[in-house]
Amino acid sequence: MKHMKVLNVDLTSGSVSITSVEAQGPVTLGVRILSNEDTYSKDPLDPSVPFIIGIGPFVGGKLPGVHRAIAVFKSPMTKTIHVAAIGGVAYKFMGSGIDAVVVRGRSGKPTALFISSDGVEVRQVNPVYSYSGLNGVYAFTKYLMDSFNDFFTKYNARAIVVGEAALKTYNGALFSIDVDPRRREFKPGAEDTAARGGPGTVMAQGHNLVAIVAGGSVKARYVKVTDMNLINKMSMESFKKPFIQVMGEKTIKYRYDPSMGTGGTFGVNYPHYRELLPLFGYKSIYMPRDIRVKHVEAIINLFWKPFNDEVFVKSKSWYNCGDFGCSVVCKKVWRGKKVDYEPFHAAGPFIGNYIFQEAVKVVDLIDEYGFDAIEMGHVIAWVFDSIENGLLKPEEVGLSDKPIFNPYEFAPERDSLRNAKLAGELINGLVNKSTPILRMIAENGIRVSARRLNEMFSDRVKATGKSFNDLVVYVAYGESGYMTPNFYWTPGMVAPMYILGRYWTNYSNTFMKPEDYAKSALERAINEALIDDAGICRFHRGWAEPMLEKMYSEFTGMKPNKNLYRELAEYSIKAGAQPKPWESSRAADVVATLAKEIGSKEWVFESKSDYTEWWIRYKVALDKQLGVA
Template sequence: MDATLKVLMVDAATGFYKIIRYPIGKYFGPVDIGFHHSNIYDSLNFGTGLLAGSIFPGSNRLIFTGYSPCWAGFYISSMGGAGLVFDNLGINLVSIVGRAPVPSTLYLNRNHGEEIEVEIQPVDIHDVWRSGRQGVYSLMEHMLEVYGSRYENEPRILSVGQASAVTDFGAICSAPIRNGEITYVDTWAGRGGFGSRMYQKHGLAGIIYGGTYIDQDFRDRNVADSWFEDRFKKKMAAKDIEATTKYRYDENFLTGGTLGVNYATLKGNIIAFNYKSIYWSEAERLELHKKFIVDHYLKQFNEETIQTKQQKNCGEPCVAVCKKLNGKYKKDYEPYQTMGPLSGIFDQRAAELVNHKADTYGFDAISIGGVLSWLMECVAEGHIKPSELGIKEKPVFSPDGFDVVSDSMK
C-alpha cells in the first residue's frame, strides 16, 4: 500500500489540475483531507478510504465533503457503491475548485498508466435535461454516450438535475452501469446540497470517472475470516449476512429493506399528514398504521417487490441487496415516507410518481418531501391557494373519510 494519500485537484475555471500527496498518519481519508481542503481552498471533495476496493462490506462508499449551501457549514455525505469504480483512478480524493464559465462536464480516466486524463467540456444542460429519461437520468445517458467508448471498464457517472440550479438542496445522483447501460439502481449523495454546490459554485453538471488501475486491494478472505472469527466468532460473510438482515429480508417481519422493516414495526410511531399525527391518540395512530400502511401501502410493497425478489445492490459486492425495486422505481423508506404518509400519500402508485419526479429533478428526496408535506398542509388549511402552487384543488389531508387510492393521487 502506498504510504501517501493522493489528491487530484482540478480547477473547473481553467482545466488546470495537479496531484498533491499527503502522508498517511497525518491524514487518513476523505473526511479529514476534505476538511483540510475545504478550509484552505473552499473546495468540493469526493473520494474513498484506505480500504476501498477491498472485500470488506461498506468500504466502497464514495464520500463527499465540503461547505454545505443548505447547512451553512462543513458537511459529509456518502453514496453507496460508487467508490468501487473510483478506486480504479488510483487516487484517494478529487478536490474541485474554481467555477467553469458555462455549465460543463468533467471527464476523468486512468488508462494503463500513472497519468489521469482530465477534460472539462461545455454541455447544453437544459436541452440534455429535457431529453430522454430527463433530468439526472438523461445527463448520465448523455455522458455515457459521449465518453463511454473511451473506457476499457465500465465507468461511473455523477449527475445533477434542475434542482441543483435553483435550490440549495440539490443532490448528486449516480447509478451502476451494466453491459453499457445505466441501471435503475440509482444511488445518492443527498444530504448537504452538494449537487447545488457542484453546479452553482463550480459550474459542473456531471462527472464521469473510471479506469484500468488495479492496486493491491485487500482480498485475502482467509485472513479476513480469521479476524472476524476472533472478534465475532463468525466468518466475515456470516457476520455480514447477520448484520444486513434488515436490508435484505427479515423473517421476523416477512419483509425486507428499510421501507419494509420500518413500516412493519412503526405502529403507533407512524408520522403522517405533516406531523399532525403527533397530536392524535395512540389508538388513532395505530388505526392509521393498520388500515393505511399494513393493509395497503406495505402490502403493495411486499407483494410487488419482496415476493418477486426485485432487489439489487448499489454496485458494491455485498450480500445486502438493499436496493428494493418495482420496475424503474427504487424503494427506500426515507423518501417513501416524506413523499408518502408525511405528505398524505398512502398508495404506492402515487408515491412512485412523486418520488420519481423528485429524483428526476435531482432533489434531495428527504428534504423536498418535508417541503411538500408542509405545502400540502398549508393548502389544506387555506393558508395558500391551490392556484398559487399550480394545482387544481385542495388535498385531502386528514384520515377522516380518506380514500387510500384516489385521495393519495390528489
C-alpha cells in the first residue's frame, strides 16, 4: 500500500514539509484533517482552517477520466465542509509527485505555489487581470505562463488560479485552463472550474494564495493502472464486456448521442428535460404545462439550436478537459467558448435570456471574474425578481433599467437582450460593490442578505406580501449557511442533505415518500462522494462505480472509504451546520409542485404541516440510515 504524499505549506511562516498519510483520496484526507484540527467552530476564512486540494490514486495509467483535482474546504457559504472538483488538472499535477497540498496560515502578500518533481517554491505574485488582450482569470493564467515560462516548459505544468470574485466576494471559484507552454497558447476546451461553495474565496481571502502551478516528471502512482489486461479483466467481471466498449456505452450522453443528434450536458439536457427545466428563478414551477411548453419551444429555437448547429453540424469542435487519453471529449466549444448546461442556463433561461449569443457574453464575464456560475444565476434571478415584485428599485442595485422577469409578459427576442445587458451590469456591480446593497450581497451571500433586506425594506415586504427569501431557492444550514441548487426541478436538490450544490443526491425528476427518497438520495450521495475521493470525473461514474472496489483492491490494496459521507455529516453536526427546514417558500414548492406534476395522490401539500412533515420525515430517515440520529 502506498500512502498519499502530502505537501504541507504554512504561508504565515513560509515553512514547507512533506508527509506520508494513509488515506484513500483527497476527500477522506481533507475531512480527517479538518476534523482532527478541531475547525468546527472556526470561521471558514480563518487562516488556521486548512485548505486541501489533491488528486486520486488512479492517475497516470490507462484509465480515462481519473484526473480530476479535488478541493476540500470549510465553505463560507454552507459553514461546513464542502467538496469541489476541477477536471483534467491531475494529469499534469501528478508530475510533481505530490498527491495533495494542505495550506495553512496566511501570507502577508499575494502568493503562488510552484510545485514540481524537483521541489516547492513559495513566491509572491500579484494577480494580473488585464494582460495581453485578455481579462480576468484568462489574463492571470497567461501572465503566469509568460512570466514563468521556464517552469511551465520544463515541468509541463498547469496552473490553478483565482479571479477578482475570490478576492472580493463570498463566491469565488478555482479556475484552470491547460496550456501549451512552448507555443504559449491555451488548449481549446481544456478549461474547468471548481466553483461550488467558494473554494477560491477560501484560498484567496483565507490564505492570500492566488495560484498553484504544478507539474513534473512523475507518472503513475500505482504501476498496475497501466495494465490494460488487468483493466479489461475487471471490466469483464463487472460487465461481461471489454473496458473500451463499456466506457463508450456509459459515457454516450457526454460525447455524442446519435439518437438525439447531440451531446454534452448542454446539448442533451434541453431536449431531454424540456418543460421540466427551471426558468425565471424557478418561477416556472408554478406555470401550467402548456405555457412551459411554449417557453421551451422558444428556448430550443433561439438558445439550443444555434449551439447544436455550430458544434455538431459545422465545426464539430469537441475536446476534453486536459485528461489525456479521455475519448469522451465532453467539452463542446462554440467559437472558442466552452459550453456546458449549468453555466449557460445560469446566464440564459434561468435569468430570462433565451438568446444563446447573449448568454455567451454573460458567461464570459462570469468566467473572467472567476465566479461560480450556478450561484450567480441564482443571485441575478433573485435580484431581478425582487425588482419585478417591487422589493427593490433598479438604481439600488446599480441597474440602468428594469428587467423583464414576468414569464407571462416575456417576449424572448426583445426582452432577452435587456435582461442579458442588465445581468452584466449586476455582475460588474457585485465585484465593484457599487451600491450598499450589492456590497452586502457580495460579502454575505443570499441567506444573510435576504434577512437584512427584509428588515431594511420591511415596509415594502408588508406592502407587497413578498419577502426576499421567498423569491430565491436555497437550502439552509445552521444559523447562516446555505446552498443554492443545481438547475433541476427535483426534490433531491432541496432536500435536507448534508452536502448539496453538487450531484450528491437523487436529482431525477421524481417524487416519493420521504423515507424512500432519503434512501435513494443517500445511496447516490455515498457513490458520488467515493467518485470524488477517487479523483474520477462523474461523467465516468457509469463504469467507475461498479468497478471501484475492484480498482482499489487491485491497484492500491485499499478499500474505498464507505464511511466518508457519514464522516462529512458528523462534521456538519459538530459545526452546527446541519440542514435546517426551508426558509424559502419557493424552495419548499420545488417539492410540492413536482409532486403535483407527476400526480402524487398521497402528498398534496395543502397545508404548511404537510411541508414540515415531509421535511422532518426525510431528515429523520436520512440520519437513521447514516447512524447519526
